[in-house]
Amino acid sequence: MDGEELTEQETALYDRQIRVWGANAQRRLTKAHILVSGIKGTVAEFCKNIVLAGVGSVTLMDDRLVNEEALNANFLILPDENAYSGKTVAEICCESLKDFNPMVRVSVEKGDLSTLGTNFFEQFDVVVIGYGSRATKKYVNEKCRKLVKRVAFYTVDCRDSCGEIFVDLQDYKYMKKKLEETVECELNFPSFQEAISVPWKPIPRRTAKLYFAMRVIEVFEESEGRKHGECSLLDLARVLEIKKQLCEANSVSESHIPDSLLERLITGTTEFPPACAIVGGILAQEVIKAVSGKGDPLKNFFYYDGEDGKGVMEDISNSFTS
């Protein structure tokens, strides 16, 4: 259907998953180019999953030098100081990932995401931002949206045993099996900016508290000029202040966001590896769905909370207000 057939080698290696999503989906996967920025535990899990699945290429961006902290929850970095010293996280992870599946091209791109132009993003079919600032997420999402070609945009963020995934597939058409026949469906995704600007008042009360809590943390980190996860219990007072302001601005009661949840998010700064595996697994599944055009995609937020064990999808768009 899509031109070339899978090679014998590919058919043998991907046998079990072709039985899940079919040869056409596998062919599409082998042609997908994926950009991944910010490689901590959850993103390492994600990278492993898509490299195993057999995407065409993965480009890694993370210029942090490897240190003790970077080892946490990240099995792509071997704890051998002689091997990693002086190298960036992306370089070290690249070496490990190449080894997982020789059929996938894994490479490193240096530089700051928020300085790159539209042309850069055009090379990719999927862009995933791990642990980006609010400004970076907005910037890259806008660049992707300017392209004629549709670039699937994802962000992922894990704190404590909680995780958030955001998805923007713009105008997305896909095939879905309904009973015996396959039907075409269409979904319209809001941009990151639109999705985080939805007024809180009309959002149903049962919506995951994490959606609101993550917005508070985002504003806190931005207003205080903090890097991702650079916070502690000492910041609780300031975080609660921001929560109060946001709740007032949105005319919702402060009980909307439990203080205990915010406390968990600012104190649990090292990732919880089981949550990384879960959120990284869901994210990879979503990327595989979007690339293969098969199955209902996640629209447009996903939340996992290790406390209650729920993995929930939330559709946050202006549909509440209209």
Added chain:
Amino acid sequence: MATQQQQSAIKGAKVLMVGAGGIGCELLKTLALSGFEDIHIIDMDTIEVSNLNRQFLFRRSHVGQSKAKVARDAVLRFRPHINIRSYHANVKNPEFDVDFFKQFDVVLNGLDNLDARRHVNRLCLAADVPLVESGTTGFLGQVTVHIKGKTECYECQTKPAPKTYPVCTITSTPTKFVHCIVWAKELLFAKLFGDKNQDNDLNVRSNNSASSSKETEDVFERSEDEDIEQYGRKIYDHVFGSNIEAALSNEETWKNRRRPRPIYSKDVLPESLTQQNGSTQNCSVTDGDSMVSVMPLLGLKNPQELWGLTQNSLVFIEALKLFFAKRKKEIGHLTFDKDDQLAVEFVTAAANIRAESFGIPLHSLFEAKGIAGNIVHAVATTNAIIAGLIVIEAIKVLKKDVDKFRMTYCLEHPSKKLLLMPIEPYEPNPACYVCSKTPLVLEINTRKSKLRDLVDKIVKAKLGMNLPLIMHGNSLLYEVGDDLDDIMVANYNANLEKYLSELPSPILNGSILTVEDLQQELSCKINVKHREEFDEEKEPEGMVLSGWTQSPATNGESASTSNNENPIDVTDSSSGSETASKKRKLSETEPSNHNKETENVESEDDDIMEVENPMIVSKKKIRVE
């Protein structure tokens, strides 16, 4: 989250992982990253190429090596200071006894078959060690927690059994491709290449079969100087030609059925293949190589391509020739193996020719292999998610957070917005013969069934016992073990061949048997009810076991009873017979992402089933309160 208390619970824990496959690789990695420092891992399997797309601790260079050992070495590379001990062994081995299990704080299962799961469940109950159980197929998965006396055990609910097919459907009246596969694999392949002493009902049943039996044996016998191709054609003409012809003569069978078409090799294939395909004779493969394949010789490349009748017939003859030319030593003791390329080619071709004969759509080698090998669909992502959920439950178990235990389903389509659905665990089922002491009821014809039937079909197959012992009153009728003397063994063997009513201590209507497995420390009572007649189609085993279990469901659905409030209600469109106290209904139908033809083909109790095979129930609609 990473509180001091939690970290010390993790560090001090001694954990047993059973299975180092799809779930196991992910689990070992996540355990190590989470701070576990004492992990033991058992797996009997070795690494295969088709594992590499998801069992990420393994590389191509590891193919053929022990999964447990390679997984251990790989994880030690990124967490060098922890203790991982690997056992390349079957968890059912006697060294893994109750005392072995008692040393662990929690047991984590990442298994691929029901048999081993049940065995581990019993050992965990006997050793009183918590068990976290898991399974995946495709995008579906689940994790459950089993703690003796607090939550249901793994066997409190009946599990979907591999689908079986009536013998006459397979031998005489196939209507689906899977029937042709079962015929090709279990009957024809076994007849030609397997143990010659095994009973094998290959002939199409006809009324005058009595006289032709002798003749048939001669067809399959190959004389020393017989040309292999001539022999192959003779087999071809017999099974696809004259056998069908003979079956057609039985008009009664075809009154309401489509009549099959006999196919003879001369109508499909040229006079002699040797001249055209001389290459098969001199290709340079070594004897006994499981990579021997006819596809390249016939210019067939794509396993997903559909072959026509002629191609299938060529594959059939050439594969048979290759077995005799290159793998002669193995003939007589081969069993079908999905990783044996030549066996897959032969079975695909044979099933397709038979399908053609019966007007059933043909299938590609890729599809046929999936059906014949009971291949369970598997992806890395679901395994990773499930492994994460296992560790989360394991930590709760170690912290003794009883109120927080959950069983979690990983769904393909969100239900009430949930993709990961946690559910409170159920209480133990008081009618469970494994974790409670409720007797079972066995309906059986005590004059026509032998002790052997009881041992094989009930004690081993249904009750999942490994080293059984059967007592009737004070009389020991049967036992298995290394320490038995010859006289006892002879005695027990003699008992096996006796009808129940003629045993030294006769088993009759109303008899109560005690069946035990000393390794599993499991004992249960069976009340025997004599019954004369059994329905050959619905009760092919000639006996019915009930009590905790429903009678075998014929429409692929099982019902289970439970008297606690269950928040889950899996409803399925078909209406099964329901018991009054039933609160939930678990459907045994295949998960929706399976191809509709990929049903579980009847399989022996070996480990044909691939990794990550489900304990899964299909969750077409799940309601959560």
